Amino acid sequence: MADDRSGAVERGVADLVAYALDRGLIGEEDVTYAANLMLDALSYEPTGAFVPREAVAAARAAAERPELEEILAGLLDDAVERGVCDAGIASRDLLDTRLMGCVTPRPSEVVRTFWERYDESPEAATDYFYHLALDSDYIRTYRIARDRKWVTPTRYGDLDITINLSKPEKDPKAIAAALEKQKSGAAEPYPRCQLCPENLGYAGRLDHPARETIRLIPLTLAGESWYLQYSPYVYYNEHCIVLSEKHVPMQISRTTFQRLFEFVGKFPHYTVGSNADLPIVGGSILTHEHYQGGRYEFAMARAGEREQISFAGYEDVRAQIVDWPMSVIRLDGGDPARLVELADKILTAWRGYSDEAVGVLAETDGTPHNTITPIARRRGEDFELDLVLRNNRTTDEYPLGIFHPHQELHHIKKENIGLIEVMGLAVLPARLLGEMDRLEQVILAGEDPASVPELEAHAPWAAEVLRRHPEFAPENVAGADATALHAVIEDEIGQVFAQVLEHCAVFADDDQGRAAFARFVASVC
Incomplete structure (x- = not known):
């Protein structure tokens, strides 16, 4: 068992360094350095047979390569088993960010490369910076994909x-x-909030995310120091944040x-x-x-x-x-x-x-x-x-x-x-995902949403939806198309959002x- 564990950890480290090398996050000269930083983050002492450069070369030559999410999950599972970190998602996020921080280019290098690309074009600069945020796992694309x-x-x-x-x-x-x-x-x-520049490289804590992988591009706006970064949540393409150097309220x-x-x-x-x-x-x-x-x-x-x-x-x-x-x-x-x-x-x-x-x-x-x-x-x-x-x-x-x-x-x-x-x-909010799935199940079963406690808040709206779509009413729902109902629920949510915006108008459109x-x-x- 001990040999299996040591082999898995060493393979995971080699795979992660190989990933970083392939994505251009590090150079060939950084391989051993990056591997040793990761081993330290994992509180793991490898066997004498582990040679980072050889292990990484083997990982890169492998016919099949695990995805980043799989590599990190394996290393985190082992760390939990050895008591290096807790099983909770916050603790795991702190550790996997530290691991990725081991292979994220230093801030000075990122800033220099950004402005070199900017001399080519603004688009070249932001393309470089955005892909760095993706490749370094600052933007967890595998989570965003579940939205x-x-x-x-x-x-x-x-x-x-x-x-x-x-x-x-x-x-x-x-x-x-x-x-x-x-x-x-x-x-x-410390840091005072999640937008303060002091987050750069911060290891995080259970109530504040780790930021070893965040990078900031300095800007001057209206004669003041500001920074450009990307949002880790990426609500839309290249979702960026432009933040003041000073921790002052919005104005x-x-x-x-x-x-x-x-x-x-x-x-x-x-x-x-x-x-x-x-x-x-x-x-x-x-x-x-x-x-x-x-x-x-x-x-x-x-x-x-x-x-x-x-x-x-x-x-x-x-x-x-x-x-x-x-x-x-x-x-x-x-x-x-x-x-x-x-x-x-x-x-x-x-x-x-x-x-x-x-x-x-x-x-x-x-x-x-x-x-x-x-x-x-x-x-x-x-x-x-x-x-x-x-x-x-x-x-x-x-x-x-x-x-x-x-x-x-x-x-x-x-x-x-x-x-x-x-x-x-x-x-x-994320709660809607489960609530809407449950609502669709209840409607397809011919039940009244008002009779289901977890759908109580949605019941009046659901009744209106069924009045507009009688084909899904209890007396007609037998054999109803689940895909069609799902499309109706999505459309109705979108119409509610239009109403939300109308409610926010200081001058109504009448x-x-x-x-x-x-x-x-x-x-x-």
Whole structure:
């Protein structure tokens, strides 16, 4: 047994080093060094017969090679058996990240290579950096592949729907509490949050992920130090994060617009935007200023014009209200400085704007409610900026927000509607995967979903779905096509997401809402 174990560990280390060599993470001169780092991470002493260079050469010559997930799983299983780490997923993640950190190029090497590729083209630089994130297992592609994704046609165009299995659902109240804790000056851990640059190389702990494989590209935006990295969750292609060097709260300002345009000036093939800077209408992290972008065309970018508008003194800027479920002003032009100037006027006007007729109040008891979610992109040689108007006011009827998914939709989406959802990509909680599978089983069995305790929250919605699709009602379901039902459930979830976005509109797409939107536009200049 001991010989079998030692052989398995040594083969696993050799396979992992061979993988790194094949992916260009290390060079031939690094083989023995990388193997010894891994052995130390595994608290394992090999036999005298183990020669890393020979073992790795044999691994590379093998007819069949295990996949990365299989290599890591074997090494982790052995480490658990020997008591090197616990069996829990958090402990295993800490160890496998340390193993991959042994073969991830040093930050200085990554930065140097990135800018060398940038001299070729911005796309060459980001291609290199993104594939490094994939190959180093910073982005766990085998987990991302388990996410469920589909597209739902709606009156606003095709919306992207994902059920994410990599990231837990967050409660809006917990997000707000984290921001208040930072403002109170309470002692914070190290690193202070998952976006701080101090995560670079951090070994992690059970309540904070390991980051030995993360790499940061330094940028200068509006004269300040920022960094580019990728999201480990990859909600869409080349999902990147642009983060401030400083651990300061999110803030939407004129400088925000400048930074966004400078970023798309450097990387014209990327879109970039910012979550809003207030609880409820912001993202899941409000304590560290950051933006998100990537090489992806979101549904909102494809949305057309609902109404052309103009702002006095800015006739050179093309402006429109976007045909989108949320309230969006789009600005286009060749001079980003002019777009920044007008966007700042719109932001300033919106910060202080109230219209009680549609429930919009700028503040209550000194607490501000109005802010903006901005998104920047290039349109050929032109620059484009979408300004999504947000308000986070709550009432007794809507304790989580008037312009937030209302209670009847919380069974599908309760979490903050941040930048990614605003642009038309739903990031739905992992719990839905099991709940929807169970719902389909119950419907196909001819049972009433309301009679199943774990489906209680979905019961009213499920009843509406069955009314719209009587072919799956209990009296008709015998012999029903399970694939067809699955497609119906996916489509209905997508339609709920469209409703979620409609609930977040500060100016509804009806006569009253359009008139209110026009009043705000007229107030800007």
